[in-house]
Amino acid sequence: MNFELTEEHKMIRDAARDFAQTELLPGVIERDEKQHFPKELVKKMGDLGFLGIMVDPKYGGSGMDTISYVLIMEELSKIDASASVIVSVNNSLVCYGLEAYGSEEQKQKYLTKLATGEFVGAFCLSEPEAGSDATSQKTTAIDKGDHYLLNGTKNWITNGGRADIYLVIAQTDRDKGHKGINVFIVEKDMEGFHVGPKEDKLGIRGSDTHTLQFNDVKVPKENRIADDGFGFKFAMKTLSGGRIGIAAQALGIASGAYELALKYSKERKAFGTEISNHQAIAFKLADMYTDIEAARMLVMKAAFDKDQGANYDTSSAMAKLKASDVAMKHTVEAVQIHGGNGFVKEYHVERLMRDAKITQIYEGTSEIQKIVISRSVLRD
Ligand code: CAA
Ligand code: FAD
Numbered sequence: 001m002n003f004e005l006t007e008e009h010k011m012i013r014d015a016a017r018d019f020a021q022t023e024l025l026p027g028v029i030e031r032d033e034k035q036h037f038p039k040e041l042v043k044k045m046g047d048l049g050f051l052g053i054m055v056d057p058k059y060g061g062s063g064m065d066t067i068s069y070v071l072i073m074e075e076l077s078k079i080d081a082s083a084s085v086i087v088s089v090n091n092s093l094v095c096y097g098l099e100a101y102g103s104e105e106q107k108q109k110y111l112t113k114l115a116t117g118e119f120v121g122a123f124c125l126s127e128p129e130a131g132s133d134a135t136s137q138k139t140t141a142i143d144k145g146d147h148y149l150l151n152g153t154k155n156w157i158t159n160g161g162r163a164d165i166y167l168v169i170a171q172t173d174r175d176k177g178h179k180g181i182n183v184f185i186v187e188k189d190m191e192g193f194h195v196g197p198k199e200d201k202l203g204i205r206g207s208d209t210h211t212l213q214f215n216d217v218k219v220p221k222e223n224r225i226a227d228d229g230f231g232f233k234f235a236m237k238t239l240s241g242g243r244i245g246i247a248a249q250a251l252g253i254a255s256g257a258y259e260l261a262l263k264y265s266k267e268r269k270a271f272g273t274e275i276s277n278h279q280a281i282a283f284k285l286a287d288m289y290t291d292i293e294a295a296r297m298l299v300m301k302a303a304f305d306k307d308q309g310a311n312y313d314t315s316s317a318m319a320k321l322k323a324s325d326v327a328m329k330h331t332v333e334a335v336q337i338h339g340g341n342g343f344v345k346e347y348h349v350e351r352l353m354r355d356a357k358i359t360q361i362y363e364g365t366s367e368i369q370k371i372v373i374s375r376s377v378l379r380d
Contacts, residue, residue: 005067005071008068009067009068009071012064012068012071012072013071013072013074013075015048016050016071016072016074016075016076017075017078019044019045019048019050019075019076020075020076020078020079020080021079023041023044024038024041024076024079024080024083025079025080028079028080028206028348028351029345029346029348029351031080031082031205031206032082032205032206032345032351033205033345035198035200035201035205035206036206037161037162037206037207037208038080038082038083038086038206039162041083042083042086042117042120043117045083045086045087045117046116046117046118047117049061049062049064050062050072050076050087050117051087051090051091051095051114051115051116051117051120052090052091052095052111052114052115052116052117053068053069053072053087053091054066054068054069054091054092054095054096055091055095055099055111055115056099059099059107059108059111059112059115060111060112060113060115060116061095061099061115062115065303065307066241066244066303066304066306066307067300067303067304067307069091069092069244069245069248069303070244070245070247070248070251070299070300070303071248072087073087073088073245073248073249073251073252074248074249074251074252074255074299075252076252077248077249077250077251077252077253077256078252078253078255078256078259079256080206081203081204081249081252081253081352081355081358082204082205082206082207082355083206083207084249084252085158085204085207085246085249085358086120086158086159086207087245088242088245088246088248088249089121089122089123089158089159089242090114090120090121090159091245092238092241092242092244092245093121093123093167093238093239093241093242094114094121094122094123094165094167095111095114095115095121096238096241096242097123097167097183097225097234097238098110098111098114098167098185098225099111100237100238101225101226101230101234102225102226103222103225105222106185106222106223106225110165110185113164113165114165119163119164119165120159120162120163120164120165121159121163121164121165121166121167122157122158122159122160122163122165122166122167123157123158123166123167123238123242124154124157124166124167124168124169124212125154125169125235125239126154126155126156126157127139127152127153127154127155128153128155128211131156132364132365132367132368134232134235135177135178135181135232137152137169137170137171137181138152138153138171139151139152139153139154139168139169139170139171139214140152140170140171140172140174141168141170141171141172141182141184141219142172143172144218145221146220146221147218147219147220147221148170148172148182148184148218148219148221148224149216149217149218149219150168150170150184150186150192150214150216150217150218150219151214151215151216151217152170152214153211153212153213153214154168154211154212154214155211155212156199156209156211156362157209157210157211157212158207158208158209158362159207159208160195160196160198160208160209160210160211160212161195161198161208161210162208163188164187164188165185165186165187165188166185166186166187166188166193166212167183167184167185167186167225168183168184168185168186168214169181169182169183169231169232169234169235170182170183170184170231172228172229172231173229176229178232178233179229179232180229181229181231181232181235182224182225182228182229182230182231183224183225183226183230183231183234183235184219184223184224184225185219185223185225186214186217186219186223190217190218190219191217191218192214192215192216192217192218193212193213193214193215193217194212194213194214194215195210195212195213196210196211196212196213197210197211198210199211201358202354202357202358203351203354203355203356203357203358204355204358205354236313239363239364240312240313240316240317241306241312241316242363243302243316243317243319243320243363243364243369244299244302244303244306244312244316244319244320245363246320246324246359246362246363247295247298247299247302247316247319247320247322247323247324247359248299248303248323249359250295250320250323250324250326250327250356250359251292251295251296251299251323251326251327253327253331253352253355253356253359254288254291254292254295254323254326254327254330254331254356255292256348256352257288257327257330257331257333257334257349257352257353257356258285258288258289258292258330258334260334260338260347260348260349260352261284261285261288261333261334261337261338261349262276262285264337264338264341264347265281265282265285265337268339275337281337284333284336284337285337287330287333288330288333288334291326291329291330292326292330294322294326295319295322295323295326295327298315298318298319298322298323299319299323301315301319302315302316302318302319313372313376314372314373314376317364317369317372317373317376318369318373320359320363320364320369321366321369321370321373323359324356324359324360324366325360325366327356327359328353328356328357328359328360331349331352331353331355331356332353334349334352334353335349335350335353
């Protein structure tokens with residue numbers, strides 16, 4: 001057992017911290033207010049290798065491990081969870097899915113651009129009537145010989161209006177249930193593909209969330225990923241890794257709020273002393289620190305499992321469940337420690353509190369993580 005980061009991991013963490021402080025922090029309040037997608041910053045994150053963190057360098061990636069990915073996600077999320085969700089989706093849902101299951105031709109054509117940040121990707125599973133219940137897809141892809149004809153609606157799609165490449169999960173044979181589901185690469189310029197209005201959200205307002213419409217989109221046969229019928233398993237396997245990214249995002253939001261609350265509590269005076277000298281505040285800080293460290297252990301364990309080639313379906317679900325609850329609980333406490341100042345934008349904690357909520361919802365709600373964990377506990 002070794003709880004120490006390597007020198008290389010510390011360097012990666014510090015580089016991400018530095019980028020978050022110098023590049024993400026300056027405009028974060030304005031981007032949140034205006035729902036402004038950070039296009040220029042996405043380019044810079046691509047240049048730093050943050051959009052293809054775990055991708056093999058032969059496809060243009062940074063060739064780092066999952067621990068590095070978690071460290072980068074945590075540091076970015078301390079400052080701007082809207083920027084970090086772009087990183088998370090591109091890395092663990094799109095790049096991972098293509099690298100693990102795509103053909104060599106698909107990797108050369110798409111992964112090389114996604115890993116460098118030349119392209120941004122989106123992952124399209126959810127539908128108006130199929131969120132948690134992901135096998136009840138209504139989007140269809142009918143085999144027409146040399147192509148599939150894609151029809152349907154996907155909603156809540158992150159990077160929806162900004163992506164170049166969309167991985168779309170659709171039914172090819174309803175009678176086969178989840179074994180009749182496939183995944184397709186759709187390019188933004190394909191005829192019949194439409195981007196709906198942008199969602200006006202509570203949090204992660206700088207990220208871009210849209211409903212997408214597919215009306216008779218002709219998807220070439222070679223754009224189906226993996227064997228016929230593998231689409232649902234593709235989604236589940238990809239999401240197991242994605243949940244590590246979102247757990248790290250939640251960890252970052254919680255740590256960011258904790259660091260701000262700690263600093264504020266040592267500066268703000270009430271009743272003749274710093275508020276950190278009041279035990280009620282000191283105990284809040286103790287609880288925050290303890291819960292954040294507990295969440296960190298679970299996030300690191302899931303990343304470690306993935307790097308070791310062990311099964312990480314359950315450890316990633318546990319990490320996401322715990323870290324997202326810690327983020328929600330302690331961003332509320334960080335606002336409380338800031339008193340009235342916590343309620344205004346310039347102190348940042350109200351944004352972190354709003355951003356925390358989504359980590360309990362996307363990439364599988366907390367209830368869904370409990371289904372995954374309890375099935376594993378009962379099975380094993
Ligand atoms: N890996 C491989 N296969 C898996 C798997 C995994 N992790 N999990 C399930 N499967 C397989 C099962 O073995 C089964 O296959 P067989 O019949 O061959 O054994 C098949 O998939 C169906 O599994 P279940 O019977 O368990 O399916 P279910 O209908 O009970 O659903 C679920 C399981 C875990 C609830 C799943 O539907 C789920 O994860 N729902 C949540 C959806 C979700 O996370 N959406 C996120 C969208 S992306 C997103 O949100 C991105 C973002 O915000 C940024
Ligand atoms: P529902 O499935 O309708 O759930 C409603 C409530 O019922 C929840 O509390 C849920 O936990 C509970 N529930 C449902 N089933 C059960 C059960 N069996 N047991 C106990 N409780 C249950 N999706 C994508 O595909 N790609 C994306 O990029 C993406 N980005 C997103 C970005 C944002 C900002 C948001 C808000 C969502 C995004 N999603 C994305 C969708 C997200 O994954 C879904 O919202 C989520 O999976 C929940 O689905 P739902 O909203 O349909 O809720």
